Amino acid sequence: MDVKKVILTDDEMPRQWYNILADIKMNPPLGPDGKPISPEALAPVFPMNLIEQEVSTERWIDIPEPVLDVLRLWRPAPLIRATGLEKALDTPARIYYKYEGASPPGSHKPNTAVPQAYYNKEFGIKKMTTETGAGQWGSALSFACAQFGIECKVFMVRVSFDQKPYRKAMMQAWGGNCIASPSMETRAGRAALEKDPNTPGSLGIAISEAVEAAVTDETGQTRYGLGSVLNHVMLHQTIIGLEAKKQLEKIGEYPDIIIGCAGGGSNFAGIAFPYVLDKINGKQVEIYPVEPAACPTLTKAPFVYDHGDTAKYTPLLPMHSLGHAFVPPPFHAGGLRYHGMAPTVSQLADEGLITPKSVTQLDAYNAGILTTRTEGIIPAPETNHALAQVVAEAKQAKEEGKEKVILFNWSGHGLLDLGAYEKHLAGELKNYELSDEDMIESEKVFADFPKPQSLKSR
């Protein structure tokens, strides 16, 4: 009988994260004066123990025991072979996925929310602020803060706040406080509402609000947490790929193709980075981050220095960016609506170590429905984007008659995204593509910023 799933025991769970900064060259983040920013300058925003992790170039970093204790609730996560999908596609490819939907909030996000809450608690912080797009990250941080007895405040992008009311209830159940962004509570929120009272909001605006709320808090015991993009977030997610590697090794498999959807880049980084290390060391493997055609950061936008948020509170980060003021169309995958991309993922794309792809909303939801019917689990809309690429690769393997091994990250379940599925099944979803004129306009904001150098890690 073919293997259906590979389970690791608690003892086999990785005890260290893989830090890709040990193996690639990066342009530094820049401060307002255009000079590399010092770690101290970030101290009002993040606790120093996380800042140290952000800049560390040590290849392996120990996972603290109290973090492992919470992760053990649902980790090690299973590696499952998508035999139903393979059969439906009549493909010679063997398709495996890491299932991250079994965490309490239903996605990969707690892999970093738990260590972030832990390090904040260790540093004496009492409250964390954050933004959320799809609601997955806000739920994850609310859950994690509850585990370590910290308060949590979440600014949720308006369009998702309206589309997904139960995400707010979920955050509240863990003791989190969730409000729609833009809000009247911050200067950044008020400015966005003044510009457009009906704005659907954006992750860029919500990040500005959450950063502002943290740094203006008078107690001095509030810090901000980010669910993607930053180096330490990518680091924490590598537990996904490290587990997957062990699991595939157990059954004598090595992937030809690795696929993850990419919003800010964290679940993709999680599954891919341990394999990027292999690739740097000479292994043959294709690695595809997949993004929506309606927010084509890696596939169309240039590699530049830009702010991570709309109000320009964050340092300038070297990344692929559609411009910090970009408000994406209201397509249904809230977690993939970010204007930028993790600097590490951007750097790898720039070097050709990974190959970005984009898919349309309808292709994504069609792949999600096919997978739901054949695999039984309803994927998060973000995961559907990875699935559209998986389906395309499996079909190509059939055309070529090749037994390819495809590994992808199933970043979350879609049980709180059924409103979008309902619309799709009623034929009400449509595709959005950005015109060249829209992109030229949105990219004007970084025209005067310094340009990152083209670096080669190999």
Ligand SMILES: Cc1ncc(COP(=O)(O)O)c(C=O)c1O
């Ligand atoms: C289920 C799921 N997958 C993917 C993402 C995209 O984020 P990232 O690219 O950081 O993994 C999100 C973000 O909210 C998400 O909720």
